[in-house]
Amino acid sequence: MSESHGLDDPEIVEEELDILIIGGGMAACGAAFEITRWAEGTGLRIKLVDKAALSRSGAVAMGLSAINTYVGENDPADYVRYVRNDLMGIVREDLVYDVGRHVDDSVHNFEEWGLPIWKQPGDEGKPLRDGGKPVRSGHWQIMINGESYKWIVAEAAKKSLGQDRIQERVFIVRLVTDKNDPTRVAGAAGFSVREHKVYIYRFKCCLLVCGGAVNVFRPRSVGEGTGRAWYPVWNAGSTYAMAAECGAELTMMENRFVPARFKDGYGPVGAWFLLFKAKVANGMGEDYNAIHGAELKDTKRFGKYGQGVPGTCLRNHLMLNEMKEGRGPIIMDTATAMKTFAEKMTPKEVKHLEAEAWEDFLDMTISQCGIWAGENIEPDKTPSEIMPTEPYLLGSHAGCAGIWVSGPTDLPGTPKEWNWGYNRMSTVKGLFSAGDGVGASGHKFSSGSFTEGRIAAKAMVKFAIDNKGWKPEMERTRDELVAEIYRPVKTFVQYKDYTTAIDINPHYITPKMLQFRLQKIMDEYVAGVATFYQTNAKMLEMAEKKLVMLREDSLKMRAKDLHELLRAWENYHRILTAEAHMRHIQFRQETRYPGYYYRTDHNYIDDENWKCFVNSRYDRNTGSWELKKVAHKHLIKD
Ligand code: SFD
Ligand code: AMP
Numbered sequence: 001m002s003e004s005h006g007l008d009d010p011e012i013v014e015e016e017l018d019i020l021i022i023g024g025g026m027a028a029c030g031a032a033f034e035i036t037r038w039a040e041g042t043g044l045r046i047k048l049v050d051k052a053a054l055s056r057s058g059a060v061a062m063g064l065s066a067i068n069t070y071v072g073e074n075d076p077a078d079y080v081r082y083v084r085n086d087l088m089g090i091v092r093e094d095l096v097y098d099v100g101r102h103v104d105d106s107v108h109n110f111e112e113w114g115l116p117i118w119k120q121p122g123d124e125g126k127p128l129r130d131g132g133k134p135v136r137s138g139h140w141q142i143m144i145n146g147e148s149y150k151w152i153v154a155e156a157a158k159k160s161l162g163q164d165r166i167q168e169r170v171f172i173v174r175l176v177t178d179k180n181d182p183t184r185v186a187g188a189a190g191f192s193v194r195e196h197k198v199y200i201y202r203f204k205c206c207l208l209v210c211g212g213a214v215n216v217f218r219p220r221s222v223g224e225g226t227g228r229a230w231y232p233v234w235n236a237g238s239t240y241a242m243a244a245e246c247g248a249e250l251t252m253m254e255n256r257f258v259p260a261r262f263k264d265g266y267g268p269v270g271a272w273f274l275l276f277k278a279k280v281a282n283g284m285g286e287d288y289n290a291i292h293g294a295e296l297k298d299t300k301r302f303g304k305y306g307q308g309v310p311g312t313c314l315r316n317h318l319m320l321n322e323m324k325e326g327r328g329p330i331i332m333d334t335a336t337a338m339k340t341f342a343e344k345m346t347p348k349e350v351k352h353l354e355a356e357a358w359e360d361f362l363d364m365t366i367s368q369c370g371i372w373a374g375e376n377i378e379p380d381k382t383p384s385e386i387m388p389t390e391p392y393l394l395g396s397h398a399g400c401a402g403i404w405v406s407g408p409t410d411l412p413g414t415p416k417e418w419n420w421g422y423n424r425m426s427t428v429k430g431l432f433s434a435g436d437g438v439g440a441s442g443h444k445f446s447s448g449s450f451t452e453g454r455i456a457a458k459a460m461v462k463f464a465i466d467n468k469g470w471k472p473e474m475e476r477t478r479d480e481l482v483a484e485i486y487r488p489v490k491t492f493v494q495y496k497d498y499t500t501a502i503d504i505n506p507h508y509i510t511p512k513m514l515q516f517r518l519q520k521i522m523d524e525y526v527a528g529v530a531t532f533y534q535t536n537a538k539m540l541e542m543a544e545k546k547l548v549m550l551r552e553d554s555l556k557m558r559a560k561d562l563h564e565l566l567r568a569w570e571n572y573h574r575i576l577t578a579e580a581h582m583r584h585i586q587f588r589q590e591t592r593y594p595g596y597y598y599r600t601d602h603n604y605i606d607d608e609n610w611k612c613f614v615n616s617r618y619d620r621n622t623g624s625w626e627l628k629k630v631a632h633k634h635l636i637k638d
Contacts, residue, residue: 005196007561008493012482016202016472017045018464020188022172023209023239024050024154025058026396026446027435030106030453031207031460032157032166038461047201048161049170051193051210052234058211059232059436060150060446063363065271067117068445069099070107070134070142076100080636082140083443086311087400088592089611090252093635094407094414095441098423098455099448104128106451107142113152118143137275140443147363153450169193172238173485173569175208175246175431179473184429185246186472189481193566198482202472204464205430207456212394212401212436213237213577215515218523218530219390221264228367230259230266231392236570237577239437240393240402244576244618248426249404251439251615251630254584256391257399258316258533258596262332263387267361267368269332276357278337280319280386282327292318302594303605312398316388316595324532330386334379354380390529391596393581395436396449399596401581402439404615404630405432413635422463424456430463432456440613488559488568496560508558511567514550518575521546526582527597536601540586547579551623579625580616587627588614 005011019035021028032048039046050057071079079100084091108129111117117128118135126132134142158166172190179186187202214231221228244250260269272278282288296306296314306314319330338357342350357379361368371377377384395402404427406420424432434456435449444452483490488511495507503510522528525543527535535543554575559565590606591599613630 007196008486008489010191010196010198010482010486012198012200012478014200014202014478015047017047018204019044019046019460020201020203020206021046021048021209022188022206023058023211024048024052024054024166024168025209025211025435026060026153026449027209027437027453027456028207029054029153029157030450031209031434031457032161033109034454035457035461036160038458042461042465044461044464046161047165047167048157049167049172049190049199051169051171053168054154054158054166055151058150058235060153061232062366063147063149064144064446065146065360065363066137066141066143067107067110067447068141068270069103069443069448070140071100071104072134072142074139077636079140081638083441084634085309086398087255087442088305088311088313088605089607090440090592090613090632091400091442092407092418092440094411094418095405095438096443097411097635098408099441099444099451102455103447103451106454107447109156110149110153110447113156115149115152116145118145137271141270141274143271143275145359145363149446170199171566171569172210172242173572174481175206175242176474176476176481177246177428179475181429182475183247185431187474189485191485191565193562196562198485200478200481202474203430204467204470204472205432205460207432207434207453207460208239208243208403209434209437209453210238210242211235212392212396213240213574214392215519216393216522216574216578216581217390217528218519220387220529225264228264228266230261230268230365230389231394235436237393237573239433240580241573241576243403243426243428243431243433243437244580245620246428246431247617247620248428248431249615249617250580251402251404251613252584253393253401253439253580253616254588254614255399255401255593256393256581256596257397258313258388258391259398260316260319260386261389262368262371263329263385265361265365265368265371266389267365269386271360272332272334272337276334276337276341278332278334280330280332282322283329283331284327286327288322288327289318292321295321301604303607305605313593313595318595319386320388320532320595331383332386333383335381335383338380390523391527391533393577395439395442396444398442400440400442403433403437404440404613405438411635413633415631415633423459424452425459425463430467432460485569486565487555488557488565491556492558492560495558502560505558508556509553511557511559511564511571514554514557514571515567515574518550518571518578521550522578522582526578526585533596534598534600535585536599537586540582543582544586547575547582548623551575551579576618580618583625583627584614584616
C-alpha cells in the first residue's frame with residue numbers, strides 16, 4: 001500500500017505495452033498460454049490484467065463437472081449444426097467451425113496439465129490424446145473431476161507468460177481510442193481494487209475478455225439469498241460496455257441465456273439430464289414434455305425450429321408454459337434416475353454414484369449442496385425443484401450475445417464481409433475478443449473459450465508485428481481519465497458531511513441502491529422473471545426512458561471505499577450492457593428465442609424478415625445507438 005496516497009488521491013501508474021490481455025478467465029488463460037509460442041523472439045511487451053486472482057477468477061472459479069465442448073469422434077461440421085439448431089438458426093458458422101476444429105487440442109492439454117477426465121472402463125489411465133475414451137454425458141460433453149479446473153488452467157497460463165507479466169486485482173474500466181484514428185484502440189485505464197492506484201496502459205492491441213454479464217436483471221435470489229446466482233456475479237458486462245464505448249459493433253445483444261437450474265441453489269442440470277437420464281414432471285406428476293411437446297410443431301409460431309430436437313430455449317418454453325398455466329412446480333425425479341442407474345451396480349459402485357451426485361455440485365456450484373444439506377434433501381431419495389432463472393448475457397454458453405468480430409479466411413463460402421484481416425478482431429482496429437465476448441457463436445463453453453483465446457492470441461501477435469512502427473496516443477488525457485474513474489469517490493468526499501447518516505444523502509446514491517433500480521427496470525419492463533420473460537414495444541419504450549435517466553443519475557453514484565468504487569464501475573458497465581440488450585430486443589420485431597424472452601406483440605419466429613444478425617453501434621459522444629440488420633448465411637449444409 002502506498003503510504004502517501006489516500007482514497008481521493010490515487011497514485012498513477014502508466015505503462016506502454018504491445019499487447020494487453022484484459023481478464024483472467026478461460027479465454028485469457030488460453031491467450032496467455034498460446035501467445036508466448038508466437039511472440040517468442042519478437043521482443044513484444046505483453047501483459048495480462050485480471051480484476052481478481054487468476055487461480056480462482058471468472059466463471060470457472062468454483063470448478064466445473066463437465067467439459068461441454070469436446071468434439072472427439074464427431075465431426076466439427078456436426079458441431080456447427082448442433083450450435084445453430086440450439087441458437088435458433090442464427091450463428092456465425094465460420095466462428096463456430098473454427099472453435100470446433102481446434103477445441104480438442106485444448107482439452108488434451110488440460111488433461112496433460114493434471115485435470116482428471118472420466119474414462120470408459122478399460123481406458124482408465126489412457127490419455128484422450130492417445131485414444132482414451134471419455135465418459136460422455138451427452139453427444140458433445142465429457143465428465144471431469146473439475147474442482148481444480150481453473151487452478152490448473154491458470155497455472156499453465158502463469159507458467160507460459162511468467163508471473164511478472166501478470167497483474168492481479170486491477171479492474172479495467174475504460175478503453176481509449178487513438179488520438180489520430182478514432183477507429184482504433186490505443187489504451188485502457190482502470191484501478192487497483194486493493195490499493196489507491198489508477199493504472200493507464202498504452203498498447204498496439206488488446207484482448208478484451210472480461211466474461212459475460214450477471215446481475216443486470218433482478219435475480220430470483222433476493223433478500224437472504226442475495227449474492228447467489230448461476231453465472232459469476234463479478235462479471236458485470238465489462239466486455240460489452242467497454243467495447244461499445246470504444247465504438248465496436250455488437251451483435252445479437254437481444255440474445256440472452258435463461259438456464260433451467262435447481263431452484264435457489266442454481267445447480268446446473270446437464271449431468272442430471274444427460275448422464276443420469278433424470279425425468280422432469282409438472283406438479284401433477286405428468287410428463288409435460290410428452291403431453292405438450294407437440295405444441296412446438298406449430299410452424300406459425302415456431303417456424304421450422306420445433307420440428308427436430310428442441311433447442312435450449314424451446315425446452316424452457318415448455319417448462320414455462322406449465323408454470324404459467326398453474327401446473328407447476330417442475331420437479332426432477334433424481335431418486336428414480338439414480339435407482340435406475342444403480343440397478344446393475346455393486347453396493348460399492350452405488351456409494352460412488354451417490355458421491356458423484358454430490359460432487360457434481362461440490363465441484364461447480366457449492367451453494368446447491370448448501371441448499372440440499374439445509375433442506376435435508378438426499379438426491380437419491382428426494383426429488384428437487386427445477387426453475388428457469390433470471391436472464392444472463394453471455395456469448396459462450398447456450399447464448400450468443402457479444403462483439404461482432406472478423407473470422408477465419410479459409411472456410412469455403414464465407415462472405416468476404418466476415419473477415420477484415422485478423423481473426424477475432426472487432427470493428428475497432430486492435431481490439432480483439434474471445435469467449436463470452438464474441439457474439440453469434442455460442443456453445444463454446446470452457447474449452448471453446450480457452451481455444452478462442454488461443455486463436456485470438458495468434459492473430460494479435462501478427463497485428464502487433466504488422467504495426468511495429470505505430471505509436472499509440474490516447475485520445476483522452478491522463479487527468480481526464482483519473483477524474484472520471486474516481487468521480488464516485490470525489491462525490492462522496494465532497495458531500496459526506498452534509499448528513500449524519502452515511503447512506504442517506506440528497507447528493508449521492510449508493511451503488512447498491514442504483515443496482516436495485518437497474519434490476520427493477522430490467523425485470524419489470526425488459527422481460528425478466530416478473531413478467532414471465534414477456535415484453536412489448538410499449539414496455540420497451542418505458543424502459544428506454546428509465547434507462548436513459550438511470551444513466552444520467554448514475555453520475556451521482558458515491559464510493560466510500562475501494563469496494564464501492566468497484567461496485568460503482570460494475571454498475572456503469574451493467575447499465576450500458578442492459579441498454580444494448582433492451583435496444584436489440586426493441587429492434588428485432590419477432591420472438592426468436594421463445595423460452596428466453598417473448599415479444600408479445602410479435603409472438604412468433606419470422607424467418608422471412610428476421611433470419612439475420614442484428615448489429616449495433618454506440619456513440620459515446622452523443623449517447624445514441626444505431627442498429628441494423630446484417631445478412632445471415634449458412635456455410636454448412638443441413
Ligand atoms: O454446468 C475483468 N460453464 C461451463 N462450461 C463447460 O465447459 N462445462 C460446464 O459444465 C459449464 N457449466 C458452467 C459454466 C459456468 C458456470 C459459472 C457454471 C457452470 C456454474 C461456462 C464456462 O465457464 C464459460 O463458458 C467460460 O468460463 C467463459 O470464459 P471467458 O474467459 O469468456 O469468461 P470467464 O472465464 O468468466 O473470465 C472472465 C475474466 O474476466 C475478469 N474480469 N478483468 C479485468 N477488468 C475487468 N473489468 C474485468 N471484468 C471481469 C474476471 O476476473 C475473469 O478472470 S454448466 O452450467 O453447463
Ligand atoms: P447445463 O448443465 O444445463 O448447463 O447443460 C450442460 C450441457 O448439457 C449443455 O451443453 C446443454 O445444452 C446440455 N443439456 C442440458 N440439459 C439438456 C437436455 N435436457 N437435453 C439436451 N441437452 C441438454
